[in-house]
Amino acid sequence: MNSAIKTLYKIAQKPSRTLIGLMSGTSLDGLDIALCQIKGSGKTTEIELENFETISYDHNFKNRLKTITSVPRASLQEITVLHSFLGNYHGELILKALDKWGVDHSEIDCIASHGQTIYHAPKRQHHQPNMPNATFQIGDADHISHKTGIITVSDFRQKHTAAGGEGAPMAGFVDQMLFTHDHKERILLNIGGIANITYLPPRTSDKKAITTDTGPGNTLIDKAAKKYFDQDFDKDGRIAKRGSVHAAALEALKLDPYFQKPLPKTTGPEKFNLDLVDIRLSESGIQNLSSNDLVATLTRLTAETIAKTIKNISDDVINTSLYVSGGGFHNPVLMQWLRDLLPDFAVSSFAKIGFNPDAKEAVIFAILANEMLAGEGFLMNTDSNEKVNFGKISFPD
Structure with a gap:
């Protein structure tokens, strides 16, 4: 041998x-x-x-x-x-x-x-x-x-x-194996370039686990930070804090067909990039959006599309905990918006049930x-x- x-x-x-x-x-x-x-x-x-x-x-x-x-x-x-x-x-x-x-x-x-x-x-x-x-x-x-x-x-x-x-996403196989709770629903959210979630029903439930991408995580924020501020990412959400969410621009971006597709689904930077943002804003007649407002709006896009996916999956929010990992966990603006959009969820670091979320x-x-x-x-x-x-x-x- x-x-x-x-x-x-x-x-x-x-x-x-x-x-x-x-x-x-x-x-x-x-x-x-x-x-x-x-x-x-x-x-x-x-x-x-x-x-x-x-x-x-x-x-x-x-x-x-x-x-x-x-x-x-x-x-x-x-x-x-x-x-x-x-x-x-x-x-x-x-x-x-x-x-x-x-x-x-x-x-x-x-x-x-x-x-x-x-x-x-x-x-x-x-x-x-x-x-x-x-x-x-x-x-x-x-x-x-x-x-x-x-x-x-x-x-x-x-x-x-x-x-x-x-x-x-590949994380769901391990998530199901190691982090399913006997009696409680759990959602594990990873915010990398693309955001993905694993929905884990309790072991006692006959519901099925779901793993899916939700859409952009940090990728659009990072690209805008690099293009307009020569920064690799929006550290501590400082750029987003200086800007305001542009409501019409946000709605234009949320109309992308990807967000209407059934779960589970995947995506990548090939889809979500600044060219797509420019096209969506141009089609909606939105011009002269400030760089600060753009980063704030892209951050809000990530928060709202994650929250919408989670709400569509979980029907027992009182008993559901959300555990977050990935680079997006370190963006306080993004995390606060997620907590505001998901007030009935207990939002915690993945470290609470696992290890270093990074x-x-x-x-x-x-x-x-x-x-x-x-x-x-x-x-x-x-x-x-x-x-x-x-x-x-x-x-x-």
Whole structure:
């Protein structure tokens, strides 16, 4: 037997595994690295977040990524080169983090790499007959495993599309497995570039869980902050505080057909970008909107579309708690508006039931990898008993 297969077999049999989860979101701000200790699998899974860090990308590299991310046309050479480079670069960042934490690479059983999404194209977006849902992440896992000497699992979203899904959101599988309450409804909200929620009915209920994107999270706010203020994001909501929500502009943006589509659904920056904003405002005859007012209006758009989705899903608000993670959790204007729009919900940090809310997505992929290594997989369709394992394995040698 191949020695690498033997090593994989031993890892799968261990009662507890040490995994690193990686996440790089659509904001392109850097790499989230989560060091996790995971016991068991399936519903017996226990997770301990031992260390977490976000290592920022430098300005030049971030700008280079932007030329191939969420754009309809890009250089094939640049995509190919950055696919390999990013894998090697992520490997370097992992070794840097391990050195800082005083952890030897030999102590890590597996790396779970989400990669960098450069294009998300579900059928509802590409509209090509007889073509499947599709999504594309770069950051070659062979480069990661070879650089670090650690087995790496990657390309989680590809199996989701192969099994008929849209490749996103992926968090719902882990949310259902670990955070369902015996008697209470829960909603887990992650506000990244795109906002997504997982609705978790109580174990005693016959209702089904739902995981869906709601629309823009931080992506429009970030892009406007960069374009008009040369800031990567609206830190502490300071720009939005200086502006006022433009009611007509907000209504024009909310009329986008995406918000009327049935759940569940996915989307990305390919859909929600400043070009779309310009088109919607122009069609409505809205001109000379100040930059401050634009950021305030885009922040309100995120809040209202999240709140509307939550209200449409949950019918027992008195008994429902909302737990928030992602970068949007740090925007006090956005969070206050969510509380105002959802007065009957108990809104808290995801840390109340889990761990550091900034680490959630990286940890999610570590758990997905753990399940692929040692579990039975996840149900894609609750009406079927077929389980799916997510991820491909890359060996160091």
